[in-house]
Amino acid sequence: MKRIILLFFTVFLITTCYSQRFIGSVIAGMNLSQVDGDEVYGFHKAGFNGGASVMLPLDARFKWFATVELLYSQRGSYRSAWRANDSLSPSEHIVNEDNSIPFNDKIKYKLNLDYVEVPIVFHYEDFRTGWALGAGFSWGRLVYAKEIENGWTTTTNIRSKTYTTNDWSVLADLKIKIWKGVKLNVRYQYSFVPIRERNFEYKQPDGTIDKTELRKQYHSVISFRLIYSFNEKYIKNSEWIKGGKNGPRWIRDTSKSFYK
Numbered sequence: 001m002k003r004i005i006l007l008f009f010t011v012f013l014i015t016t017c018y019s020q021r022f023i024g025s026v027i028a029g030m031n032l033s034q035v036d037g038d039e040v041y042g043f044h045k046a047g048f049n050g051g052a053s054v055m056l057p058l059d060a061r062f063k064w065f066a067t068v069e070l071l072y073s074q075r076g077s078y079r080s081a082w083r084a085n086d087s088l089s090p091s092e093h094i095v096n097e098d099n100s101i102p103f104n105d106k107i108k109y110k111l112n113l114d115y116v117e118v119p120i121v122f123h124y125e126d127f128r129t130g131w132a133l134g135a136g137f138s139w140g141r142l143v144y145a146k147e148i149e150n151g152w153t154t155t156t157n158i159r160s161k162t163y164t165t166n167d168w169s170v171l172a173d174l175k176i177k178i179w180k181g182v183k184l185n186v187r188y189q190y191s192f193v194p195i196r197e198r199n200f201e202y203k204q205p206d207g208t209i210d211k212t213e214l215r216k217q218y219h220s221v222i223s224f225r226l227i228y229s230f231n232e233k234y235i236k237n238s239e240w241i242k243g244g245k246n247g248p249r250w251i252r253d254t255s256k257s258f259y260k
């Protein structure tokens with residue numbers, strides 16, 4: 001936790017001390033996620049994604065950028081008992097009932113994994129459209145974990161080491177300029193290091209185990225976010241024609257020494 005606090009402080013200090021060199025932004029949105037390899041399919045787990053970023057222009061014409069973000073990101077997996085066509089009850093899924101363990105008959109499976117995340121993204125912005133395409137990688141530190149199987153809350157937490165503490169992933173990124181410093185961001189992210197290895201048992205109708213399969217599990221996440229750049233300067237595009245034929249109406253003021 002001390003390292004995470006230090007990381008937050010460092011990013012804040014960089015943004016404050018070098019505001020004339022970096023473009024600072026605040027970010028808020030949501031994740032739709034699943035875990036590949038857990039037999040629960042679909043991006044049904046919703047979670048928060050938000051934080052702050054600093055963006056460094058890499059050329060004088062403001063076409064290439066490098067961005068470092070500091071985020072809180074909620075991921076995982078979810079399947080309701082209704083979607084699984086399964087009517088859950090304590091007696092059906094566990095022999096020795098423990099009333100101290102929470103039970104939810106509406107949840108077939110639910111995994112909550114929350115991370116403090118540091119993505120690094122390189123992207124190219126098209127002046128004519130204001131769209132930006134990028135790619136990069138991300139490191140995430142697990143700060144919260146909870147898992148429910150067949151309605152029962154398991155012993156999974158950040159101390160149980162059920163899931164790896166560090167997540168490493170690659171990402172593809174699209175930004176669409178809405179108005180001046182406001183952008184819509186769509187991102188896809190996938191772990192390239194397994195977050196867990198787990199044995200799955202396949203049983204016959206009589207309960208006999210047919211086979212056991214070891215699977216590696218990976219995060220797969222789609223994010224939808226709004227980004228607001230609070231120290232980005234814009235001027236009216238003198239070549240702008242209604243319909244956006246000569247670029248957006250508002251363009252970044254690259255002549256300002258503010259950015260240099």
